[in-house]
Amino acid sequence: MSVQLDSLVSSLVDSAPPGELNGVQKDLAAILPGQERLINSSIESFIESKGGLFGGYVASSLNKLSGSTKFVDYVHKKLFNIDLKNQQAIDIESYEPEETYPSYYDELVELLKQYGKDHYPSTYGFTVIPKNDEVVVIIVGQKLNTENYYTGQWNSVYRIKNGTITGDVAVDIHYYEDGNVRLNFNETLKDSVTAGGRNIVNFINNSENQLTLKIVDSFNDLNVKYFKNLRRLLPITRAKINWGNAIGNYRLGSDVVNQK
């Protein structure tokens, strides 16, 4: 059972809303008393694969310190653990990364700070990870509005390597007033870029603006192609139905029209 239980819990956690891991953990702990370790390990895997924001610190498999529970903040040169319950970074300590930072690193960090102020109105966090011949930028925008029954996360990961930039953007929203509605939007991007803070942030800004337009287009597409054609607002007659014995007349009418 334990191996199976492990995969069952992971599969449940896998469809959790990124901003509600604390609630998901509490629910699972009540359902599976004594299995806290197994539950927490599923939740940690989730955070590492999807990225999370903890009091301004970004946690992901990309900045996990190997052989440790801690994550690396390359910007401030710190190590930290995450406290899921309070959504905070804890056990923060100084750290001197071995990786070589690119020359434009500080400029990129400053520009990303400004980019957040200009475009991310709610909780915003980012990190820049130097990795041998690659630089990774992670951006997380989050809104946890439990009074109005929704939580949402925008998560972008950009990799700059050998004059090429690739991006993975994921938007995940959970709306739950008298129901449970979920939005997922995923897009991958690729282009060439001359390494440098300004060029990278311009690429990110232009791409994310284009992506926003694409999202609105997609909403229009879902309405025109599917929503409108699933159920009409009113019948073709544009009047509500005359219920009771007369209802058979509609069929009579349609049979005449369809020559059945």
Add this chain to the structure above:
Amino acid sequence: MDKFDSSLDLLRRLNPDKISENLNDLCTILQNDDEIELTQDLLSSIDTPLKLIKDSSNNKEFLCCDYNRDGDNYRSPWTNKYFPENEVDDETPFPSSTLRKLEIKANESFDIYRDLYYENSGVSSVYLWDTEDDETLDGFAGVVLFKKEIDGGEGKWDSIHVFEVIKSGSNYNYKLTTSVILNLSNKKLSCSGNLTRQFESTKKFTNDTNLETFHLINLGQLIENSEYNIRNLLQEVYFDKLKDIILKDLRNYGNDSNELNEKQQELIKGLQGL
């Protein structure tokens, strides 16, 4: 919170697009002897997309839910027989003959409703059951179901209307819970989920018509109105609220947004047209 409430809370959080898989996983986890009742309660209180079965005696499909189920078999509204196996004994649930007559007429009426609102496609099914022993139409309950899918599942609609009718004096009180499961997706964007709302109406019975017709009219109007309301609500949540959360809470486009405004106008125009 106990295990049942925690399970409901968990399923309310997890992706509704995976509700059937998640419910199944959860029931596999809850397999201790003292949890059998709990999983049964979960299976009957969580709405999942409706399944279709074919009534082989007339080749017409019908919808399956907990209310027409007996073990692994489901009662067809078209013939009152169970499928895939018609294993009937004294314990097998059937509506009383008075209620079955109403059920036949309700199925005919809501099939016409389905043609008119779902444009001659989809499937509808109505199931009624007695809540009193007297086999009259003074107190009963039922469920009205609709299902429609387009483009290989990129647009999916399931509506589940559960109601109860209670007589008080010469009035009849109708209590309705309406849930719609709506999934819409293209290659990039998917919006899926369900909304539930409660509706109620009380009507005075006068002898202008027979009681059967009276119930058909009242239930028809109540469900037609509730579905109209919940469709508007779904439109508001899916196309207005979710979009606004992205544009206003998660990421602002910035100053120069003429193009964005035009696209939003286009969407609003598309939503307004019938």
